Amino acid sequence: MVRKHPRSRAPLFGSLLLVVAAGAAALGAAPATAAPAATPLGQIVPAPAKVVAGGSAYEITARTRIRVDDGSRDARRVGDYLAGVLRPSTGYRLPVTDDAARDGIRLELDTKEKGLGGEGYRLTSTGRSVTIVAAAPAGLFHGVQTLRQQLPAKVEADSRQSGPWLVAGGTVEDTPRYGWRGAHLDVARHFFTVDQVKRYIDELALYKVNKLHLHLTDDQGWRLAVDSWPKLATYGGSTQVGGGAGGYYTKAQYKDIVRYASSRYLEVVPEIDMPSHTNAALASYAELNCDGVAPPLYTGTDVGFSTLCVDKDITYKFIDDVVREVAALTPGKYLHIGGDEAHSTSQEDYNTFMDKVQPIVAKYGKTVVGWHQLTGAAPAKGAVAQYWGLDGTSAAEKAQVAAAAKNGTGLVLSPADRTYLDMKYNKDTPLGLSWAGYVEVRRSYDWDPGNYLPGAPSSAIRGVEAPLWSENIRTSSDIEYMAFPRLPGVAELGWSPASTHDWDMYKVRLAAQAERWDALGMNYYRSPQVPWPAT
Incomplete structure (x- = not known):
């Protein structure tokens, strides 16, 4: 059972195709003998509205905390959901806290971010933190789904897996086309x-x-x-x-x-x-x-x-x-x-x-x-x-x-x-x-x-x-x-x-979802139109 926890605009950001193709280089990927690189930002489904890749990757470790706005029950609920996704596979405690420190994973509700609407979000990843900002709780939740897809597919497993748990450096700013x-x-x-x-x-x-x-x-x-x-x-x-x-x-x-x-x-x-x-x-x-x-x-x-x-x-x-x-x-x-x-x-x-x-x-x-x-x-x-x-x-x-x-x-x-x-x-x-x-x-x-x-x-x-x-x-x-x-x-x-x-x-990004579905124990059709990873 699934656990019950749960091309960007070219004039501004270049094509998502370029992000995918250059992702490993832009994010500091190393030869196969080195530590694993973060997943490129360009592999997200659905494709985000805007992507800027670059900077240091953030690593989720045993010291990571999920920090939410003080007094926001909605932000805490999304934080608890995220923790429920991450804890079984990482083995980390990942406490959900409302302290004001700026490191770790931060979930922020800001009603002034009117341009994000009711479902949009901005995810910013640096070597120190991952911050998801939204004007409404649904946006925080959708941002969490993007964060999930930035982590190795085995994060979806219900038993402890080996890391590292890296989130590519950069910014995703995203709002839906349709309601x-x-x-x-x-x-x-x-x-x-x-x-x-x-x-x-x-x-x-x-x-x-x-x-x-x-x-x-x-x-x-x-x-x-x-x-x-x-x-x-x-x-x-x-x-x-x-x-x-x-x-x-x-x-x-x-x-x-x-x-x-x-x-x-x-x-x-x-x-x-x-x-x-x-x-x-x-x-x-x-x-x-x-x-x-x-x-x-x-x-x-x-x-x-x-x-x-x-x-x-x-x-x-x-x-x-x-x-x-x-x-x-x-x-x-x-x-x-x-x-x-x-x-x-x-x-x-x-x-x-x-x-x-x-x-x-x-x-x-x-x-x-x-x-x-x-x-x-x-x-x-x-x-x-x-x-x-x-x-x-x-x-x-x-x-x-x-x-x-x-x-x-x-x-x-x-x-x-x-x-x-x-x-x-x-x-x-x-x-x-x-x-x-x-x-x-x-x-x-x-x-x-x-x-x-x-x-x-x-x-x-x-x-x-x-x-x-x-x-x-x-x-x-x-x-x-x-x-x-x-x-x-x-x-x-x-x-x-x-x-x-x-x-x-799209078919390349879709193919990358297969490992996630495998980790979730899902059944799916391996269409010959999609370049699935070798099994």
């Missing part, structure tokens, strides 16, 4: 336990992902307890694809996931899919069906056959109750209402349904997110549409989404033939599907969210998200094999400046 850098996990087709979700959260955090979209309900299973409609979980959650035992989260378990994600600065976005993908609910309560007859539980993988009864008042009482309870459990801003593949709902009924459901979401203080079919209705003010179309999606459908974006609807981009992590890498991939084609590592990385959707203004793009559907994904090992190495590339598209985008540079 939405998401990963989606379908726990409805196959159920994943709290510990499995936490494991994935830890892996996402390393790459500065900040949204966890949990697909909680579908035809095959309802995965969250709802007090006012208890059979949703106890009956609707009792199976999964293939007929397994299924499962669901109690409210306490769901809150545990939300808290854990928050401790890694990920916001949970719960999805209650509707009006289709609802067979588990329809099977649980006959009155939700237009004919008053409950269908049997469903364990297949077809889509689009189910629908809530748009004309019944009980439908909206049901939705109000569910949204109220889910919103109360979820401190984040968003609630996803699905809305795709409603093949059994007429367009007229679909529009009526969305006109009634979106105000319910707003009533409980949440912002609507829906799959991009929502743009075929009338998206609420401030709503976000998640685009999952393909390169081959019709021009009319793309134009519909672009028109909504021009009218104020935000867009999160999840093109299925680029970002869907459940797509096979090639015909021989043992897991996954291929309805959107094969998605190798380069294809998942080599596109620009800023100009991907014709006619959509770049200002409407909120970010990117990598969905992982679970029709045949059953274990944490399965999740990792399909997510890695593609997930870090999507995370980089969300974080890094467009000027850094270069496949030939």
